[in-house]
Amino acid sequence: MTSKVLARIAETMAHAPTSRRSVLAMILQDPQRVLDESFEQLAHRAGSSVPTVMRTCRDLGYPGLREFKLALAQELAVSGSPLHRRVQLHDGAQEVISKVIRGAATAVSGVQAQLGVAEVEAAADAIVRASRVDCYSVGVTSSFMASDMQARLFRLGLVSNAYLDIHLQLVSAATLGTQGVVFAISHVGGMPSLIEAVDVAHSQGATVIALTQQETELAKHADIVLGIHVPEDPIMHVGTEAYLVHLTVIEIVTVLVAQRLGDLAVKRLGGVREVLSTRGVDMRHYARLDWDTAAAVNESKLKLNERKLK
Incomplete structure (x- = not known):
């Protein structure tokens, strides 16, 4: 995968302090996972601190973690699989399920921060x-x-x-x-x-x-x-x-x-629900339709009509 962001990370590692080097290595190892994590989670996984993660982002030319994640996400979307932002062509069904669900969950949970x-x-x-x-x-x-x-x-x-x-x-x-x-x-x-x-x-x-x-x-x-x-x-x-x-x-x-x-609002919503449920539009339980019985009834009616015609 070719990426300007990842290439910049690899170049920065050569002269970065030891504490920041662990953060950079962690990003290179699984860049997609980084998009799902907070400052605290990244620092914990790297065995570092939140200020060190912030300084690492600045070393790479970004004001903070949010700006770095945005640039990384955009490049992963362009350089990754054409099927999905997270899924690769060789991923198995279990990986597809996991990645798609994780992506959806991350997107929804990110609403609170924004x-x-x-x-x-x-x-x-x-x-x-x-x-x-x-x-x-x-x-x-x-x-x-x-x-x-x-x-x-x-x-x-x-x-x-x-x-x-x-x-x-x-x-x-x-x-x-x-x-x-x-x-x-x-x-x-x-x-x-x-x-x-x-x-x-x-x-x-x-x-x-x-x-x-x-x-x-x-x-x-x-x-x-x-x-x-x-x-x-x-x-x-x-x-x-x-x-x-x-x-x-x-x-x-x-x-x-x-x-x-x-x-x-409670009264209005309750009224709507009652009307729908009592008018057969939004019922939770439906009467059982016995096709055999219905066919038998129709056949009896047909025979009765035939007798009347005779």
């Missing part, structure tokens, strides 16, 4: 106060997320819509007032049509919440940014790990919204 408490609280407050929440998205994955967000808010009794068509997004944005909220979802965050719809909503005085990566064009046009970064996927522009991370953020926001609605 998501700002103030931002999610501000998003929940804006949604609860809103006269209408319109969810915008571009792309297959984000469109599913927008529809999911709308369904969650709708069940809580809030006025919400999901618009996936750029024309409808513009119509929505033009009709939102100062109490309206746009919840825009885009991992890449650079689609011009989405930015335009957000700008129109802004011009009407609406609040814009963006679920995207930090520093994207969408983030720059939003009032509240739920910024989440996930390393690139070698196959899909927006991979499974980004999908899981967005879904986790949506879950967090909607739970906070439900908390703010309090007893009203």
